[in-house]
Amino acid sequence: MLKKIGVIGGGYIGGVLAQEIAQRRLAREIGLSDPAPVPNPSDPEDRQAVVKKQSVSIGKSLDIAEGLPVVSRDTKVVGSKDYSALAGAEMVINTAGVPRKARPDGTFPSREELLATNLKVTLDVAKGIKQHCPDAMIISIANPLDAIVFTLDKRLAPPKNRLMGMAGVLDSARYRYFVAEAASVSVENVNAIVLGGHGDDMVPVRSSCLIAGIPVAKFLDADTLKKIEERTRKAGGEVVGLLGFGSAFVSPAWAALEMAEAIIFDKRKILPVCAKLDGEYGVKGLFVGVPCILGKNGIEKVIELDLTDEEKAAFAKSTAGVRKTCEEAEGMLKTL
Ligand code: APR
Numbered sequence: 001m002l003k004k005i006g007v008i009g010g011g012y013i014g015g016v017l018a019q020e021i022a023q024r025r026l027a028r029e030i031g032l033s034d035p036a037p038v039p040n041p042s043d044p045e046d047r048q049a050v051v052k053k054q055s056v057s058i059g060k061s062l063d064i065a066e067g068l069p070v071v072s073r074d075t076k077v078v079g080s081k082d083y084s085a086l087a088g089a090e091m092v093i094n095t096a097g098v099p100r101k102a103r104p105d106g107t108f109p110s111r112e113e114l115l116a117t118n119l120k121v122t123l124d125v126a127k128g129i130k131q132h133c134p135d136a137m138i139i140s141i142a143n144p145l146d147a148i149v150f151t152l153d154k155r156l157a158p159p160k161n162r163l164m165g166m167a168g169v170l171d172s173a174r175y176r177y178f179v180a181e182a183a184s185v186s187v188e189n190v191n192a193i194v195l196g197g198h199g200d201d202m203v204p205v206r207s208s209c210l211i212a213g214i215p216v217a218k219f220l221d222a223d224t225l226k227k228i229e230e231r232t233r234k235a236g237g238e239v240v241g242l243l244g245f246g247s248a249f250v251s252p253a254w255a256a257l258e259m260a261e262a263i264i265f266d267k268r269k270i271l272p273v274c275a276k277l278d279g280e281y282g283v284k285g286l287f288v289g290v291p292c293i294l295g296k297n298g299i300e301k302v303i304e305l306d307l308t309d310e311e312k313a314a315f316a317k318s319t320a321g322v323r324k325t326c327e328e329a330e331g332m333l334k335t336l
Helices: 012-023 045-053 056-071 112-132 145-156 168-183 222-233 235-243 250-264 309-335
Strands: 002-008 027-033 076-080 091-094 137-140 163-165 269-278 284-295 298-302
Touching (some): 002 012, 002 112, 012 056, 012 250, 027 056, 056 076, 091 112, 091 250, 112 145, 137 145, 145 309, 163 284, 168 222, 168 235, 168 250, 168 269, 168 284, 250 284, 284 309
Parallel strands (some): 002 027, 002 091
Antiparallel strands (some): 269 284, 284 298
């Protein structure tokens, strides 16, 4: 159990995280930071005064705290409209930013289209972490995932084991779920990994997909697997299109908590993590999804897989996409 976990952004994902951290007894204290709702300067002053007193994070914290006697937990839950609730956190999970949302015509922005808005938010988040918990382990969820983690790295420059993004655990869970459903077996039997960026070019690695240790091809034909891999790449968008109000929030929170638990309990668990590469997979200085051992020091080791030629080419394409978004982010950061 940690002394304190900070959750940045108290929206849909942040709310699930705070509840689960308490339920799973991961920390004695939870700090939830979110500026919402922010008063609109063009509203009448009395309306602005009302909004100033409202707070998503303080309200959610109180709601969770008042339920704790029912679930027999003694967790302290604090919220703030600034970043002060993060003070002293040993780990922070960042969800701050705007999610993808379906437009009235049913289409929705790509994760990359969120870049400009979420970069500005990320600069504030970096300042908040620097001021209140500079040594915290950071797990970031906000999109576009790879570019937001890259930006946090540029602003905070923590040791590379202490900053990581959550995408691969979720993408792999989606892949595993679809495979389990198609093969009509328990999700617990399916072991699979998705590498690369958290975009439509992500790489579900068929050669590493096993059902109870047996290659997946023994259970599903190539055509079915191709369709599953395609659905996995677009799975985030499928949920956005169905929900209408935002993006997936339960599965991303659970996925980030699998990473948090691996670190908190020093499990040395191998999970796909968006990690800073230093020559592994032929990539340097970029955050890309790769299998890592997660333990008490965060990223203990990056594991290099023997990919097939086709998987290598798909990984290179996905990494090129990540590089492009990060270059765009770097350009925008100069103007912010
Ligand atoms: N600092 C902290 N929180 C912020 C900031 C900021 N500077 N700016 C915005 N937020 C808050 C919003 O007020 C909102 O409550 O971040 C929260 C985001 O919550 P939601 O809009 O409910 O979005 P959610 O579904 O939780 O997704 C969060 O994770 O998966 C990604 O694409 C998703 O980038 C999005 C993020």
